[in-house]
Amino acid sequence: MSKNQVSFLFIALFLTGCQTNIAPSESHPLQEKVSESDPKSVSAELTPVIDTPDVKQTTAISSAERKSRAAERVTLSLIAQGEYALSVDRLLTPEDDNANLYFQAALGRDPGNFKATQGITAIVDVYTQWAWDAARNRDYIQSARYLEYARSVNPEDPVIVEMTSRVKDLKAKRERTAKVVSKKPEPKEPQIGQYLLPETLFSLSEDEIIAQIQPIIDEVAKTEQAIEIYWPNDKQARLIYQIINSRVTAFRVRAMTYHRADYMVELKQD
Known part of the structure; x- marks a missing residue:
């Protein structure tokens, strides 16, 4: 046997021994799971779910x-x-x-x-x-x-x-x-012995005042009757009395004054 043939035989035996000593490796758990299940299902499980907005709804x-x-x-x-x-x-x-x-x-x-x-x-x-x-x-x-x-x-x-x-x-x-x-009271018709005087008596002149009161003075002097003066202003009522009494010289005139807006002097029988 030649030297080259001996070398070739040695290499062949060495390679055969190496293949016999190599142990099969254990399969990876993930590989086993993949092999036992549906590849499509595994792919779906491993794919993350991402919510995508509805473009049409957002726009609306x-x-x-x-x-x-x-x-x-x-x-x-x-x-x-x-x-x-x-x-x-x-x-x-x-x-x-x-x-x-x-x-x-x-x-x-x-x-x-x-x-x-x-x-x-x-x-x-x-x-x-x-x-x-x-x-x-x-x-x-x-x-x-x-x-x-x-x-x-x-x-x-x-x-x-x-x-x-x-x-x-x-x-x-x-x-x-x-x-x-606007409704003014109708003027009263004077009775016997009643003398109506104007409301504006004391806005007249002195002579006009005397002229208005003179009929009363004359009647009082003749009959000696007492008088009642109906006037709303007490001061003016007293002034009327003073005028009458001052012009009746035979006696003192008896008088009563009443606070009423009748503007009247009335002679009273005893």
């Missing part, structure tokens, strides 16, 4: 919010214009630029809006106050016109009913007072 919500905010801005703008118009007394005029128009439009967009409701109430308050001021100035026609304007703004406001009643009561009270003042 944002659009609704934008519309809501735009509508709110319009309502606020209407209220601001209404408040300005109210501050400068543009309540119902001009037709296309007045407080009532703006507040009513705001309520149409947002029923029950607090500021718009307050604005309507303020308009009614202004008109009812104007109605009262006009009534106090005896301008009842203008007062009724202001109340009608208030009703056109909010016919259900109780303030209008209250003010209408106040104006009516004021007018009726004044009419009653006017009737009492």
Whole structure:
């Protein structure tokens, strides 16, 4: 046997021994699990679940919010214009630029809006106050016109009913007072022994006063009767007595005075 053949035989035996001594390795647990289960299921279990937003839904919500905010801005703008118009007394005029128009439009967009409701109430308050001021100035026609304007703004406001009643009561009270003042008592027809004197007796001159009282002086001097003086002013009543008594020289005139607005002197029999 040649030297080369011996070397080849030695290498072949060495390789065969190495293969025999190599032990099979244990399989990895994960590999066993994979081999025993459905590869598709394992793949699904290992894949993380990620929530992805619904693009269409997000876009729809944002659009609704934008519309809501735009509508709110319009309502606020209407209220601001209404408040300005109210501050400068543009309540119902001009037709296309007045407080009532703006507040009513705001309520149409947002029923029950607090500021718009307050604005309507303020308009009614202004008109009812104007109605009262006009009534106090005896301008009842203008007062009724202001109340009608208030009703056109909010016919259900109780303030209008209250003010209408106040104006009516004021007018009726004044009419009653006017009737009492204008109704003068009819002058009394003097009876025998009664002498009526003018209410303005002491605004006359001295000679005119004596001329008015002279018939009384003459009758008292002739009959010696006592007198009763009916006069609202006690001082003036005493002055009438002094004039009569000073001109009746035969005796002292007996007299009684009564605080009554009859403006009369009456002779009394004993």
